[in-house]
Amino acid sequence: MSGENDLANRKSNASGDIIEVGQEYRKKFVLQKIIPNKNAVKHNNRTCHIHDLEYYDITYNCIGISVRDLIGDRDRSFSNMLSALFRSIVELTNMQSGGIGFINFDSDIAVYIHNESDDEIIDSFRGLFLNLNMNTRKGCEKPYVTFNYGVDTGEKARRASFLMLRAFELGDEKNNPFVFPNLIFKMKSGINLEKFSVNYDLYQKSLSVTAKKMIPTYFNCDSTSNKNLSAENIGIMGCRTRVASNINGQQGAFNRGNVACATLNLVQLSYLAKRDREKFYELLDENLEDAKELLLHRFYTLISKGKFDEFYDKRYYLDSERHNAEAMLKNGTLSIGFIGLWDAVSVLYGFHLNCEKKMKKYANEAYEIVQYMRKYTDKITEKEHLNFSLLASAAEGVTGKFAQYDAQNAGKGYDVCKKGYYTNSFHVPVSVEMNYRSKIDFEGKFHKLCNGGAITYVELKEMPGKNIEAVEEIIEYAYSRDCNYMGINFPLDNCLECGYIGRIADHCPWCKSDHIRKLRRVSGYLSEDKSFTLGKRKELADRKYHTENFTKSERRI
Numbered sequence: 001m002s003g004e005n006d007l008a009n010r011k012s013n014a015s016g017d018i019i020e021v022g023q024e025y026r027k028k029f030v031l032q033k034i035i036p037n038k039n040a041v042k043h044n045n046r047t048c049h050i051h052d053l054e055y056y057d058i059t060y061n062c063i064g065i066s067v068r069d070l071i072g073d074r075d076r077s078f079s080n081m082l083s084a085l086f087r088s089i090v091e092l093t094n095m096q097s098g099g100i101g102f103i104n105f106d107s108d109i110a111v112y113i114h115n116e117s118d119d120e121i122i123d124s125f126r127g128l129f130l131n132l133n134m135n136t137r138k139g140c141e142k143p144y145v146t147f148n149y150g151v152d153t154g155e156k157a158r159r160a161s162f163l164m165l166r167a168f169e170l171g172d173e174k175n176n177p178f179v180f181p182n183l184i185f186k187m188k189s190g191i192n193l194e195k196f197s198v199n200y201d202l203y204q205k206s207l208s209v210t211a212k213k214m215i216p217t218y219f220n221c222d223s224t225s226n227k228n229l230s231a232e233n234i235g236i237m238g239c240r241t242r243v244a245s246n247i248n249g250q251q252g253a254f255n256r257g258n259v260a261c262a263t264l265n266l267v268q269l270s271y272l273a274k275r276d277r278e279k280f281y282e283l284l285d286e287n288l289e290d291a292k293e294l295l296l297h298r299f300y301t302l303i304s305k306g307k308f309d310e311f312y313d314k315r316y317y318l319d320s321e322r323h324n325a326e327a328m329l330k331n332g333t334l335s336i337g338f339i340g341l342w343d344a345v346s347v348l349y350g351f352h353l354n355c356e357k358k359m360k361k362y363a364n365e366a367y368e369i370v371q372y373m374r375k376y377t378d379k380i381t382e383k384e385h386l387n388f389s390l391l392a393s394a395a396e397g398v399t400g401k402f403a404q405y406d407a408q409n410a411g412k413g414y415d416v417c418k419k420g421y422y423t424n425s426f427h428v429p430v431s432v433e434m435n436y437r438s439k440i441d442f443e444g445k446f447h448k449l450c451n452g453g454a455i456t457y458v459e460l461k462e463m464p465g466k467n468i469e470a471v472e473e474i475i476e477y478a479y480s481r482d483c484n485y486m487g488i489n490f491p492l493d494n495c496l497e498c499g500y501i502g503r504i505a506d507h508c509p510w511c512k513s514d515h516i517r518k519l520r521r522v523s524g525y526l527s528e529d530k531s532f533t534l535g536k537r538k539e540l541a542d543r544k545y546h547t548e549n550f551t552k553s554e555r556r557i
Helices: 014-033 037-044 067-071 078-093 105-110 118-132 155-170 200-213 266-273 277-305 309-314 325-329 341-348 356-361 363-384 398-406 436-447 468-480 534-542
Strands: 048-050 063-065 100-102 145-149 182-187 217-220 258-265 333-339 387-392 456-459 485-489 492-495 516-521 526-528
Touching: 014 037, 037 048, 037 277, 048 277, 048 398, 067 078, 067 105, 078 100, 078 105, 078 118, 105 145, 105 155, 118 155, 145 155, 155 182, 155 200, 182 200, 200 468, 217 468, 258 266, 258 277, 258 387, 258 398, 266 277, 266 333, 266 341, 266 398, 277 325, 277 333, 277 363, 333 363, 333 398, 341 363, 356 363, 363 387, 363 436, 436 456, 436 468, 456 468, 468 485, 485 516
Parallel strands: 063 100, 100 145, 145 182, 182 217, 258 333, 333 387, 456 485
Antiparallel strands: 048 258, 217 485, 492 516, 516 526
């Protein structure tokens, strides 16, 4: 055993210990016996990480779905519907390797509201949330579940959304915050953003819950990438995955998902290039091609060996009724991700990345690299007639592993890897001081290039609490700068004895207990900071707040 979690969501229990041993054995088997040697070497050398390696020839990653897909269309009471849904979520989360995204959760559940009181519906939601925070995935993880909502203006859908938010706001029996599900509010002009729009009050309620719980996060249906798509047909699954266009059939997120992902270590390529720009792009060409070949190998391996009989029977996936793995999976995406854009740029152009001014100087060079990768994925989508996409990787465990390996190899002697982690995707390095507008300005332009998914976060020093205006200003600024998906982070500490929430050092100021849980956002979901991987713990310690030079409303944070 490695002695350290690769995943903050994994609980250290008996099942977790057995799972970890089994996964390590399985990963070694896949690398030695199934994957082409060239790709196995690059995985081991931290050049191109193969995600969900243990599932390589077994199943796909994630899916976008509806409630009715999982539980059928017979009439049920609201509480019975949520109970049936939970059972189906547990079943589905153990059939795949990644997240489950309900694309229009509000519309899905509205039809099950009958004569229940508000309190009854809230209690049913809290029961579902309690269940979703049990370790029912592999016996040691919580299922990765996302509820997208916000664009249904019907009376029942609105009521369901308000009561869902109230349940999430209340937390568990001791008022402790829920980690899952991830709630995502879908922003859409004319529906919920303007004061005259029908769902503006729902937007305001969502912001108020975010100000206390970090959740919901926000999906921009009006961005460059999304504006020509129906808001009802798109959403997020997992921590940032976006599935929209489909060269082989039905567009949108329903009954489709990401099949597999591989993430490139851009920083390692910059070490090997030795400040030679042409050499960097030669290496990038080589590794993009290798990533493509790896994903194609995985795709066709899944077609011949994958376990999809249950999908054929239940028809969860688009075209699964054809009982043909290729017909089904060709509707999904194959994502090439990347880590450490700004770290790579600083190495390639020979500067110490410690301030906003230097980032501005090399902003065009950074954009050029991501644009180059997107052009490549578009090209091979046409050539292979499969849905290749570019993903701004979260890669929770990989950011540390890449840097730690490079520190002893290609990056030996470089300060960039000495810090113990690389920065996710195109994100502004966490140690660079800048206000939230500058951070969003830097990151917003990359979102339209990353059609496989991306997110922008703003770090706040304290919980906003009642300062909803500050949260609204941040989210709407990100919306105006073309971010597809955005959220805010802040310290969320709670006492597990009395339920007190606020910044807590060692002991609860109310009951004096030292039984304290410190929730932070690890990548795309919340987790206790003590469960973070080594690289993520180092990154957390370096995070700077983006609250300088705020307007009057924001200074109250």
